Amino acid sequence: MSAPSPRGAPERRLSLPEFTAMLAALTATVAFSIDAMLPALPQIAQTLSPGDINRAQLVLTAFVLGMGLGTFLIGPISDALGRKRTLAGGIVVYILGALLATQAQSLEALLAARVLQGLGASAPRIVPMALVRDLYAGREMAKVTSFIMMIFILVPALAPSIGAVIIGFAGWRGVFFAFVLFGLLGMSWVALRQPETLRPENRRPLRLAPLYAGAREVLASREVRLYTVVMTLGFGQMFALLSSSQQLFAAYGVSESFPKWFAAMALLAGSGSVLNARFVMRLGMRRIVSMAYWMQVVVAGAMIVLLALGLTQGGFGFAAIFLWAVSLFFMAGVTFGNLNALAMQSMGHLAGMTASVVSALSTFGAVLIAAPVGLMFNGTAWPVVGAALICSLIAALLMRRASEPN
Numbered sequence: 001m002s003a004p005s006p007r008g009a010p011e012r013r014l015s016l017p018e019f020t021a022m023l024a025a026l027t028a029t030v031a032f033s034i035d036a037m038l039p040a041l042p043q044i045a046q047t048l049s050p051g052d053i054n055r056a057q058l059v060l061t062a063f064v065l066g067m068g069l070g071t072f073l074i075g076p077i078s079d080a081l082g083r084k085r086t087l088a089g090g091i092v093v094y095i096l097g098a099l100l101a102t103q104a105q106s107l108e109a110l111l112a113a114r115v116l117q118g119l120g121a122s123a124p125r126i127v128p129m130a131l132v133r134d135l136y137a138g139r140e141m142a143k144v145t146s147f148i149m150m151i152f153i154l155v156p157a158l159a160p161s162i163g164a165v166i167i168g169f170a171g172w173r174g175v176f177f178a179f180v181l182f183g184l185l186g187m188s189w190v191a192l193r194q195p196e197t198l199r200p201e202n203r204r205p206l207r208l209a210p211l212y213a214g215a216r217e218v219l220a221s222r223e224v225r226l227y228t229v230v231m232t233l234g235f236g237q238m239f240a241l242l243s244s245s246q247q248l249f250a251a252y253g254v255s256e257s258f259p260k261w262f263a264a265m266a267l268l269a270g271s272g273s274v275l276n277a278r279f280v281m282r283l284g285m286r287r288i289v290s291m292a293y294w295m296q297v298v299v300a301g302a303m304i305v306l307l308a309l310g311l312t313q314g315g316f317g318f319a320a321i322f323l324w325a326v327s328l329f330f331m332a333g334v335t336f337g338n339l340n341a342l343a344m345q346s347m348g349h350l351a352g353m354t355a356s357v358v359s360a361l362s363t364f365g366a367v368l369i370a371a372p373v374g375l376m377f378n379g380t381a382w383p384v385v386g387a388a389l390i391c392s393l394i395a396a397l398l399m400r401r402a403s404e405p406n
Contacts, residue, residue: 014193022194023131024148026087026124026186028155030067032181033121034060035159038246039259040172047172048107053249055107057243059372061367062111064239066097067125068120073124076214080206083127083134090123091187098219100178122359124186129355133344134197140346145337151267157266160259166235187355204353214353223402224358227343230289230398231336231362233391236369237326240387241325244373251379252318260320263365272333285338288404292334299327300389307382321381328388342402358396358406 014022038061045056070090078086097117104110128148136144166174204210218224249258276288284339303324306312340358347354369387376383 002249005035007254010189012310014195018193020144020147022189023035023128025189026128027148028126029091029182029186030121030157031156032162032182033063033094034242035156035337036163036166036175036178038160038234038242039164039174040167041246042250043167043172044107044110044254048104048110054247054375056108057247057377058111058371059114059245061239061371062114063118064113064119064370065361065367066120068118068360068367069089069115070119070122071126071356071360071363071404073356074122075130075353075359076204076206076211078123078127078130078360079204079214079350079353082198082200082203083131084190084194084196087123087127087190088187090120090127091183093117093122094123095180095405096120098176098183101176104174115270120183121306126355126359129340129359131194131197133347133355141341142293145341146335157263157270160262164259177267190397204350211353214350214406218347218350218357224343224347224354226402227339227359228361228399229365230293230344230395231339231358232365232369233395233398234293234332234335234339235362235366235382236373237388237391238328239370241328241384243370244377244384245325247377247379247385248321248381249318252321254318265322265326266329269329269333272330276334276337280338285342286399289335289338289342290396290399292331293392293399296327296331296388296392297396299324300392301383303381303391307380307385324381324385324388331392 001138033132041056041059042053044059045053049055074090077089094117097115097120098114098115101110101113102115129145132141132144132148163175163179166178170177204214245262246258249255250260254261272292280288303312303320306317306320311317340355343358344354369391373383
């Protein structure tokens with residue numbers, strides 16, 4: 001079976017499995033750039049911020065911040081120049097940021113390089129969504145993105161282990177050379193195999209007036225605004241957990257084996273994408289998202305009770321924290337693909353702009369949630385679990401105001 005081409009697109013088409021795998025590899029650039037850094041945080045803290053080890057978490061949020069800023073422009077650029085050229089330019093910036101990070105002699109310099117790397121990573125985050133929207137719509141689009149997430153989940157599962165191996169041979173700076181290789185592979189795959197999906201006559205000029213009009217049209221949609229806020233709340237709690245996960249696991253004596261536990265957590269949570277791909281056509285995107293957030297409200301609420309009763313110590317406490325973390329990543333696998341599809345459902349004519357606006361606002365908002373929560377880490381799970389409970393409750397209530405698309 002081949003992925004359908006838009007009317008007038010080149011005759012050569014990728015098979016659906018290759019198309020899915022390619023887009024999963026591109027979007028995995030983001031996950032790899034975050035999760036492969038987790039084992040490096042203790043070394044980075046010791047080298048560049050020995051007086052305040054919590055500041056090493058900013059290596060993650062700086063990347064996310066740069067990505068959020070970049071997504072404001074990447075969508076409109078891809079609508080004007082085409083998907084492939086935009087993707088190639090973004091990956092070049094991503095590689096430049098990674099190379100600068102290898103030379104950083106202070107935490108501030110490393111954070112600046114990570115912001116630049118995040119700016120470039122906005123392309124492999126946004127352009128694949130526009131590619132999918134060029135070819136699919138509605139629940140079918142949600143099904144395709146779910147299959148992408150199924151492959152994509154393997155990267156965060158393996159990234160900490162890969163990062164730990166690289167660190168063992170080349171130190172934490174060696175991880176950034178791996179980012180360079182990862183970017184080159186993704187860029188080469190698209191350049192050699194993927195036809196352009198946006199016809200020249202359907203491109204929108206990169207001028208201020210059309211950009212402003214397009215952004216206004218996107219933000220005028222009540223549904224786009226609602227799903228963007230819900231996605232912000234989901235990303236915020238997930239990034240907060242990612243930022244604190246290495247320190248949180250270390251508080252339970254899990255340091256050297258952290259990559260293995262993280263891999264197990266990610267693989268278990270990956271079942272969310274599998275279930276979503278199976279049931280989204282039957283249940284609908286909105287219902288699945290609502291159920292996932294209410295599930296997290298219940299699980300996070302139970303964790304709050306355990307924390308309040310002092311029952312999160314020792315082996316039982318670690319098991320409870322681990323299972324809660326799995327539930328949070330499970331929620332991410334169930335919701336993010338659906339929320340993207342819901343937000344873009346009626347915006348096919350502005351796919352790039354919509355992807356940019358939604359991703360930029362949700363990512364930037366997530367940083368505003370995750371960075372303070374990460375810096376509040378006090379050796380317990382209180383900050384991250386509390387953030388998850390509050391964010392999931394608000395998201396679940398907001399989803400009650402959404403309408404199910406056809």
